[in-house]
Amino acid sequence: MVLRAEEVRRLIEATAKTVIAEADRLTALDQAIGDGDHGINMKRGFEAVLADLDGLAQKPLPDAVKSVGTHLVMKVGGASGPLYGTLFLTLGKELPAEFDRPAIAKAFDAAFAAVKARGKSDVGQKTMLDVLGPVRDALAYGVDNGWGDRIKQTANAAAEATVPMKAVRGRASFLGDRSIGHMDPGACSSALMIGAIVDCLESGAA
Numbered sequence: 001m002v003l004r005a006e007e008v009r010r011l012i013e014a015t016a017k018t019v020i021a022e023a024d025r026l027t028a029l030d031q032a033i034g035d036g037d038h039g040i041n042m043k044r045g046f047e048a049v050l051a052d053l054d055g056l057a058q059k060p061l062p063d064a065v066k067s068v069g070t071h072l073v074m075k076v077g078g079a080s081g082p083l084y085g086t087l088f089l090t091l092g093k094e095l096p097a098e099f100d101r102p103a104i105a106k107a108f109d110a111a112f113a114a115v116k117a118r119g120k121s122d123v124g125q126k127t128m129l130d131v132l133g134p135v136r137d138a139l140a141y142g143v144d145n146g147w148g149d150r151i152k153q154t155a156n157a158a159a160e161a162t163v164p165m166k167a168v169r170g171r172a173s174f175l176g177d178r179s180i181g182h183m184d185p186g187a188c189s190s191a192l193m194i195g196a197i198v199d200c201l202e203s204g205a206a
Contacts, residue, residue: 001100002097003061008056008059008060008061008064009053009054011061011197011200012049012053012056012064012068013050015200016049016050016053017046017196018192018193018196019189019192019193020042020043022039022188022189022192023039023040023043024039025039026038026042026188026189027039027040029184033175033179033185035078038078038185039185041076041077041078041080041081042084042189044075044077045072047075049068049072052067052071061095061097061099062097063092065091065095066089066092066093067092068088068092069084069085069090069091072084072085073089079119080186080189082118083128083186086114086115086118087132090107090114090115091108091111093110094106094110101139101147105136105142108135108139109136109139109140112129112132112133112136115129115132124165125165125167125168126162126166126179126184128184128186128187128189128190130159130161130162130165130187131155131190133158134155135151135158138151138154139151148201148202149198149202151194151198152194152195152198152199155190159184159187159188160183162183165180165184166179166180167179170186
């Protein structure tokens with residue numbers, strides 16, 4: 001699969017608008033166990049992405065994805081900016097212009113490892129990695145037919161699975177047992193982005 005300029009545009013636009021539309025929800029989740037600014041920060045980052053949409057759409061997909069990462073590093077701030085920036089920058093670096101499910105799996109595995117190293121965290125600690133890890137595994141071991149829907153379902157289920165977890169990394173870890181019963185905001189935003197990308201690709205809009 002190779003995405004044309006208009007398809008790159010639709011993919012990036014759909015992802016950005018999905019996060020922006022859910023900013024209040026992300027903020028509410030972060031108010032429960034964090035600084036309360038995750039939604040605001042992510043909205044600011046993806047508004048910067050939308051502002052550069054015309055320029056991004058003219059780039060090959062890997063370069064466009066790297067540019068999205070740069071925008072997120074510069075605009076999101078906090079802990080999420082460097083982590084999501086690392087995710088997109090690594091994806092863009094590893095993703096070929098012509099890709100299929102195995103190529104996506106390889107790029108995503110590299111991006112997962114980079115985020116893990118940047119955040120000094122791991123799966124099971126109530127972070128965005130608790131979505132990225134299961135999605136990485138589903139991409140690696142899935143079959144090619146119908147893999148998109150399974151990836152989206154995996155991401156959503158993984159985000160829900162952070163609710164009963166006790167946070168051991170990040171600001172939420174200071175709450176100890178009080179972090180139990182709340183979805184991790186980074187896991188939620190990760191699932192939202194993955195869902196938007198899958199919907200766009202599966203619908204043929206990209």
